[in-house]
Amino acid sequence: MAFDLSMPILVVDDYQTMIRIIRNLLKQLGFEDVDDASDGTAALEKLKARKYGLIISDWNMEPMTGYELLRHVRADEKLRTTPFIMITAESKTENVIAAKKAGVNNYIVKPFNVETLKGKIDAVVGS
Amino acid sequence: MSNPATTDKPAGAQAAGAHNELVTVRVAGELLGVPIGRVHDVFVPNSLTSVPLAPGEIVGLLNLRGRVVTALSLRRLLGVGSAPAGSTQTALGIEHVGESDGLLVDSVGEVMKLDPEQRQPNPTHMDRRWAALSRGVYRLDGELLIELDVDAALAREPSRQAA
Numbered sequence: 001m002a003f004d005l006s007m008p009i010l011v012v013d014d015y016q017t018m019i020r021i022i023r024n025l026l027k028q029l030g031f032e033d034v035d036d037a038s039d040g041t042a043a044l045e046k047l048k049a050r051k052y053g054l055i056i057s058d059w060n061m062e063p064m065t066g067y068e069l070l071r072h073v074r075a076d077e078k079l080r081t082t083p084f085i086m087i088t089a090e091s092k093t094e095n096v097i098a099a100k101k102a103g104v105n106n107y108i109v110k111p112f113n114v115e116t117l118k119g120k121i122d123a124v125v126g127s
Numbered sequence: 128m129s130n131p132a133t134t135d136k137p138a139g140a141q142a143a144g145a146h147n148e149l150v151t152v153r154v155a156g157e158l159l160g161v162p163i164g165r166v167h168d169v170f171v172p173n174s175l176t177s178v179p180l181a182p183g184e185i186v187g188l189l190n191l192r193g194r195v196v197t198a199l200s201l202r203r204l205l206g207v208g209s210a211p212a213g214s215t216q217t218a219l220g221i222e223h224v225g226e227s228d229g230l231l232v233d234s235v236g237e238v239m240k241l242d243p244e245q246r247q248p249n250p251t252h253m254d255r256r257w258a259a260l261s262r263g264v265y266r267l268d269g270e271l272l273i274e275l276d277v278d279a280a281l282a283r284e285p286s287r288q289a290a
Contacts, residue, residue, distance in 0.1 A: 017150060017169060020238040024148070024163050089170070110170040111189070111196055111220040113227055117167075 002127045007053030008033040012043040012069065013087075014061040022056065025114045029121070040064025044072055047079055054125055059088040059095050067098060074103040083124045087112070147243045149274060150219065151236035155207040159273045160239065160265070161219060161230075168220030169235050172198050186231060196220070198229040204280055206256040223281040230280065239272070241265050246274060 009031055013019045019036045026034050035050070037043035039061045047055075055073065057066040064072075066086055073079045086107045088095040096107050105124045108116060149160030150169075175187030175198055184203040189196040198218060202210060210216050210233060218229035246263040250271075253261065257273065260280045265272040 021166055111168040113167045
């Protein structure tokens with residue numbers, strides 16, 4: 001594994017407990033520069049203000065879903081190359097197909113663990 | 128008694144390890160906390176496969192592309208029976224001795240930062256099943272929070288089945 005541990009990461013989820021858990025997992029992996037947003041709209045505001053090395057987003061959020069956020073990011077000239085990992089529920093495999101078509105770099109199917117997260121980050125931004 | 132829960136602060140605002148971060152859950156109306164360092168996901172389990180002759184606390188298995196997650200009922204571990212029919216249970220994803228477990232609870236709440244020095248021994252009148260899975264309690268305003276002993280809860284000990 002060869003991560004740039006100083007890389008800023010944006011975690012997007014409308015469930016604050018899950019944000020805290022993912023932040024903790026990222027901290028276990030050595031990432032310290034982690035921001036969060038509570039939905040796609042809030043994430044876009046943060047993405048306008050700062051360049052992130054990775055977006056980790058839940059699919060199921062309101063008012064703007066992770067899928068809609070992904071489409072916005074891929075349509076934006078300045079953001080379109082930002083690596084994007086989508087988290088989706090076990091039963092929603094159709095989400096994975098839609099996310100792939102929309103340009104997601106990788107996806108995580110719940111339930112996941114720190115090894116899964118590490119592997120996905122490595123696959124997307126590892127060197 | 129003062130509430131030991133601290134005001135939430137941005138990450139890095141205080142020394143790491145200075146507080147005990149607990150993911151709060153409800154089981155049979157009681158409030159419990161699970162150390163956040165042991166929790167890697169919160170999910171609603173679907174398509175559980177039952178396990179014939181398994182210990183009573185094992186609700187079933189989730190098979191995820193070869194990765195097996197064992198779903199255990201915290202209700203059954205605590206001796207308070209199964210969840211009411213029709214209710215949706217939520218699972219905390221927890222790693223234990225190299226295996227993935229899903230600990231089923233009635234609901235998952237917020238993450239609380241608590242001062243570990245405020246943790247007190249179990250009350251003497253606590254049910255022995257609860258006491259066996261408790262690392263101690265925090266007295267919040269009007270409520271007791273029981274810190275779950277994750278290793279004790281997930282230990283696969285035959286003797287526990289007879290308890």
